[in-house]
Amino acid sequence: MSGLAATAAGLVVLPLLLIFAFLLWQGASAVNADFFTHLPRPVGEVGGGMANAIVGTLILLALAAALGLPIGIFGGLYLAESRDRRLPWVARFLADVLNGVPSIVIGIFAYTVIVLPMRRFSAIAGGFALAVIMLPIVVRTSEELVRLVPASLHEAALALGIPQWKVLLRVVLPTARAGIITGVMVAIARVAGETAPLLFTAFGNRFWHQGLDQPIAALPLQIFAYAIAPYDDWHRQAWAGALVLIGLVFIVSFAARIVTSGRLTGVR
Amino acid sequence: MSVVAAVPQVKAQAAPRNLGDQILRVVLRAAALTLVLLVAAMVAAMLHAAWPAIRAFGFRFLVSSTWDPVAEQFGAIPFIYGTLLSSLLALLIAVPLGIGAAIYLAELAPAWIRPPVAFLVELVAAVPSVIYGLWGIFVLAPFLRVWVQPFLGKTLGFLPLFQGPPYGVGMLAAGIILAIMIVPYITAVSREVLLAVPTAQREAALALGATRWETTRIAVLRYGRSGLVGAVLLGLGRALGETMAVTMVIGNRPEVAISLFAPGYTMASVIANEFAEATSDLYLAALIEIGLLLFVVTVVVNALARLLVWSVGGPVKAVRE
Numbered sequence: 001m002s003g004l005a006a007t008a009a010g011l012v013v014l015p016l017l018l019i020f021a022f023l024l025w026q027g028a029s030a031v032n033a034d035f036f037t038h039l040p041r042p043v044g045e046v047g048g049g050m051a052n053a054i055v056g057t058l059i060l061l062a063l064a065a066a067l068g069l070p071i072g073i074f075g076g077l078y079l080a081e082s083r084d085r086r087l088p089w090v091a092r093f094l095a096d097v098l099n100g101v102p103s104i105v106i107g108i109f110a111y112t113v114i115v116l117p118m119r120r121f122s123a124i125a126g127g128f129a130l131a132v133i134m135l136p137i138v139v140r141t142s143e144e145l146v147r148l149v150p151a152s153l154h155e156a157a158l159a160l161g162i163p164q165w166k167v168l169l170r171v172v173l174p175t176a177r178a179g180i181i182t183g184v185m186v187a188i189a190r191v192a193g194e195t196a197p198l199l200f201t202a203f204g205n206r207f208w209h210q211g212l213d214q215p216i217a218a219l220p221l222q223i224f225a226y227a228i229a230p231y232d233d234w235h236r237q238a239w240a241g242a243l244v245l246i247g248l249v250f251i252v253s254f255a256a257r258i259v260t261s262g263r264l265t266g267v268r
Numbered sequence: 269m270s271v272v273a274a275v276p277q278v279k280a281q282a283a284p285r286n287l288g289d290q291i292l293r294v295v296l297r298a299a300a301l302t303l304v305l306l307v308a309a310m311v312a313a314m315l316h317a318a319w320p321a322i323r324a325f326g327f328r329f330l331v332s333s334t335w336d337p338v339a340e341q342f343g344a345i346p347f348i349y350g351t352l353l354s355s356l357l358a359l360l361i362a363v364p365l366g367i368g369a370a371i372y373l374a375e376l377a378p379a380w381i382r383p384p385v386a387f388l389v390e391l392v393a394a395v396p397s398v399i400y401g402l403w404g405i406f407v408l409a410p411f412l413r414v415w416v417q418p419f420l421g422k423t424l425g426f427l428p429l430f431q432g433p434p435y436g437v438g439m440l441a442a443g444i445i446l447a448i449m450i451v452p453y454i455t456a457v458s459r460e461v462l463l464a465v466p467t468a469q470r471e472a473a474l475a476l477g478a479t480r481w482e483t484t485r486i487a488v489l490r491y492g493r494s495g496l497v498g499a500v501l502l503g504l505g506r507a508l509g510e511t512m513a514v515t516m517v518i519g520n521r522p523e524v525a526i527s528l529f530a531p532g533y534t535m536a537s538v539i540a541n542e543f544a545e546a547t548s549d550l551y552l553a554a555l556i557e558i559g560l561l562l563f564v565v566t567v568v569v570n571a572l573a574r575l576l577v578w579s580v581g582g583p584v585k586a587v588r589e
Contacts, residue, residue: 001481002376008368009377009385012455015448016392019403026406074299082296091300094307100570101563102509104536105314108543108559112313121544132306139303165292193396196511196536200544220398224512227402235406242399249394 027243030236035244040206040222043231050241052208056123056217057248059209060202061188063127068134069184075135076142076180077168092143095136106132107197115201123209123216126202130191137190141183145176178259185256189249195220219245314560321553329557335522335538337547342554344561346522350439350532351562354514355507357443357528358450363500365447366454370499373455374462375484392452401516404445409436409517412444417529432527435519440528442518446510450503457502461495461580462488491580498576505569509562511536535562 034049041048075091082088110129115121149172157167173180195218198204203215204225210216219241226238315322321329325342332343373385413436420430465488473487489496519531520541535558546552 001484002372005368005372005376008365009372009455011365012369012451013388016388016395016452018407019395019400019448022403022407023399071299071302074296075303078296078300082300084297087297087300087304091303094304096574097567097570098303098307100505100509100566101310102511102536102566104509104511104539105559105563105566106310108317108539108556109310109313111543112317112556113309116317135303135306163286163288165286165288168292189394193394193398195396195398196540199540203544220396220512223398223402224516227398227405227516238402239406242402245396246399249396250391253390253394 023239023243023246026236026239030240031243035237035240039208040237043234046233048237050217050219050222050237050244052205053217053219053222053241054244055209056202056205057192057219057245059123059212059216060126060130060198060218061192063123063212064130064134064191065184065188067127068131068187069138072135072138072187073142073173073180073184075139076144077146077173079139079143080146081168081172091139095139098132099136099140102196103129103133103194104196104199107199107201110197110201118213120213121201121203121215123202123212123214126198126216126218127212129197129201130194133191133194133197134187137187138183141186142176142180145179145183146172148179149175181259182256185252185259189252189256192249192252193220193245195224199224219248311563314556314563318553318557318560320550321557324550325554329554330561333524337542337551340548340550342551344535344554344558346524347533347535347538347558348561349524350442350518351508351534351536353439353532354442354446354518354534355504357439358446358507359500359504361444361447362451362454362503366451366499366503367458367496369451369455370458370462371484371489374459375480375488389452389456397449397510397512398516400445400449401513404441404513404517405437408445409441412436412441416440421529428526429528432525432529434529435531437517437519437531438529439518439525439532442514442532442534443528445513445517446507449510449513450506453506454499454503457499457577458496461492461499461577464495464580465491494576495580498573498579501569501573501576505566505573508569509536509566511540515540535559 034047035051036049036054037051038047038049039052040050075095079088079092107129109132110125114125114128118125153175154167154172157171158164162171198218198221202218202221204221205215205217207217223238223241223245226234226241229235321342325332329342329344330348331345332341333345334341334343335346336342373382413434417430417434417436417440421434424430469487469491470483473483478486514534515537518534518537520533520537521531522533522538523530525532539555539559539562543552543555546555
């Protein structure tokens with residue numbers, strides 16, 4: 001039986017290794033300088049890149065962070081510190097609910113509240129959808145980390161006569177900062193690869209960024225479009241895009257680990 | 269714990285006096301309220317947008333298998349069927365593997381193997397689903413078409429499940445790619461559950477002369493049963509809502525086919541494919557209604573899963589989604 005269990009563990013890991021292997025093999029041959037600096041070429045023309053999609057993804061992530069982080073971090077602080085009776089429980093439950101909602105459903109939500117009134121696909125709608133996906137992750141990790149701040153620190157500050165709000169903003173939050181940054185980075189890494197909610201919000205674009213109220217390119221969208229297209233050249237670009245995307249995601253994830261390892265170790 | 273419990277009382281006296289305190293309180297509460305309102309708005313906005321379809325088709329939407337945008341006749345059966353079948357297939361593959369791997373990691377493996385595995389699970393969670401889809405299209409589907417499906421057709425072809433031409437893309441590919449995507453979650457949560465089983469359980473079984481495997485089976489698996497079911501449901505919740513990878517390999521044909529080789533369609537993938545191209549208001553409303561259904565189902569499955577997992581070892585913290 002032990003052998004069977006060990007085999008199962010091996011079989012769980014195997015496909016992942018295969019995926020990484022193919023990604024490196026297929027992607028590495030297609031990534032070059034042009035990929036990072038050029039716009040996509042029309043079908044039939046060799047070369048071109050996904051520079052606009054890389055920039056687009058960064059813009060969308062910035063938008064999502066600007067919308068989602070303040071609410072998420074303050075919400076987490078509230079959940080950890082509040083003594084209200086009902087709201088924290090409800091908010092915590094809904095954060096978990098929101099975390100389990102398929103990202104495509106969140107895309108529909110963003111479509112109904114932003115794309116329909118604006119009557120066009122836009123970067124804002126895409127950023128909003130990503131922010132909604134980020135929010136529960138940021139709320140829950142911030143809460144966990146604020147809870148880990150030693151009560152003695154909190155009490156000592158209060159005992160010095162410092163008002164509660166200053167204690168929270170100047171003592172508690174900075175103490176939990178490293179952990180919260182990690183949580184934020186994990187959230188960003190997670191939404192960086194989201195495709196489904198962007199299909200009908202950011203929509204994609206074959207040109208450079210044209211304003212926040214216009215459709216915008218995104219790396220995952222471009223990979224999807226190229227992967228299902230019938231052109232070999234585009235398939236190569238899709239692999240290259242995938243390699244770059246996963247590189248981006250991993251860099252953010254690893255950076256998150258490095259931030260944590262400095263302070264508040266053991267806290268995840 | 270007593271020190272922590274004492275803090276709120278100190279705060280209760282200090283809080284209301286200061287203006288800054290009051291402002292911060294309002295701001296923090298507003299942030300939490302935003303979250304609540306967001307979920308409420310989500311339900312309301314989707315209900316509102318789906319209303320034309322709900323009114324036009326009513327209950328028929330859930331039992332009709334006609335999906336004809338030209339005639340404006342919409343029924344969700346092919347998508348519900350596709351979502352359920354692909355998720356079931358994924359569970360059939362992922363549950364034995366995931367729980368087996370969890371037993372290995374929690375009960376049998378040397379301690380040093382745990383951190384790298386936890387790291388691997390985190391890594392896998394970070395891989396975007398469009399990348400699984402890419403791999404599915406160019407590696408998995410051709411492999412199934414050339415090797416697996418002809419073989420299954422030859423050996424098990426008498427079953428209706430394995431009949432028909434081998435396309436590669438189709439229900440089987442969707443089930444396998446979903447299994448690959450959810451198995452790390454099932455493994456990770458199951459491992460947490462098994463680790464939460466009290467040592468006394470194991471010691472008692474060992475003291476009675478049980479072998480290691482008997483101990484695992486009698487004392488550990490049985491004790492953690494509800495948590496394991498929860499782990500499986502968490503995996504199911506993800507499988508039901510998974511969009512991109514499935515859309516890329518399932519073939520996208522709105523039909524109810526028994527054969528696993530045949531192309532299918534899921535709720536999430538019909539939204540992904542047709543939403544931006546929906547030409548009429550009713551078409552769009554029907555797609556949004558499918559989204560609403562998906563929302564309700566995943567919320568129920570996830571809530572149930574969490575309750576079950578918590579029933580064994582308290583909230584699972586180590587596993588991030």
